[in-house]
Amino acid sequence: MLTAASVPVLWRLARLDFDQVRGQPVLLYPEGALLLNPTGAAILELCDGRRSIAEIARMLGERYGADVDADVAEYLSRLAERELIHEA
């Protein structure tokens, strides 16, 4: 169960990429590809295994000028459920 203090990191087998054909960021992993919207990609780019979810949400909140805490937490929880991110 992730909390604001959790430090998320991408699964060892997953990698972020940019698909030139679709002009869209993607998360690639064995037997799967997740097409990402720009916000999803921005969240995952900050999952470096050092920052906490609270820090990631704060950085994005500043970037977008909005409170994104709940959105970031929900997005990462969904990916954790699919085992695409883990706690570092």
Add this chain to the structure above:
Amino acid sequence: MKPEAAGRPTTLLAELTHRCPLHCPYCSNPLAMVGADGELSTDEWTRVFTEARGLGVLQLGLSGGEPLARADLDALAAHAHALGFYTTLVTSGVGLTRARAEALRRAGLEHIQISIQDAEDEAADRIAGARAAHVKRAAAAIVRELGFAFSINAVLHRANLDRIGPIIELAASLGADRLELANTQYYGWALANRHSLLPTAAQVDAAARVADEARRRYRGRMQILYVLPDYYEQYPKPCYGGWGRTYIVVAPDGRVLPCHGATHIRWMQFDTVRDRPLEWIWSESSAFQAFRGDDWMLEPCRSCPRKTEDFGGCRCQAFALTGNAANPDPVCTLTPLRAIVDRAVEEASVPDAPYRYRVLADVRAAGPSA
């Protein structure tokens, strides 16, 4: 239909060869296979990969048969890497020497999936029809040591389902990042051997509990994927997210298939990458158009709310079991055709029935288009 209208594929399975040192009686290859002299050349495969990337494919499976039977495998892997695919080598592990694994690592290959047949060597070698279990363990150690992303795949059936626990422990001890526990799907060789492969309902229930417990216990260390046997399900599987929606298979001779079982639909014609660009085949060919959308559906699929989830199930299974590929998948309990599957389950318990092993030599006997 342009790619925009057909959607873009995400996955290409390249069946580089049908040659294989194993003889597993549940092999997903067709009964009539392609010999070495019919296989696409290195240049043809690299052209297919380039066309696939242009079409939007992100995931590439280098499969077979045994893909290590191709001497040009590292060249193909290097080309795939340069194109930016997430590439998986789908191998038995037989032939994966340190030198070849290092060459594949240098080529940029990311992910290797090795099959295991059972937790015990003797039982594993019996189903594989070859002494391979100890070779696979050695290959797994090399894969682990060289730092590849590493999956293990175990096909489950009556003879090994009760050992699902030890199979999971073996995969963990070999250092797998990911374990696919896949109940046998009954097409091709597996359909021919269904009477000796189909497990009992009690086996299936017990195994599901073991897999579920292990999935929780290994969370964060080894991802466990458990594929249910569809004969014991209420509703059919969505066939690769729907016919011609995301998935492409290229057979060793260049025929392009909407799924690896599609050759079982005997009337279907397949275009080949030797004659046509991959984009045309994806967008326009009769095989890929055959079951797109829902105009082809019969009742009860046509008016069923589930049709956008499971797309009426598997077309190859509908053809294999009913003779009409447009029928509902007989696994579905909403169709009277379900009686066919129920009967198969009832009749399946033939103790110690001999396997019909996969052999490439059957190719010529069966003829090229059987």
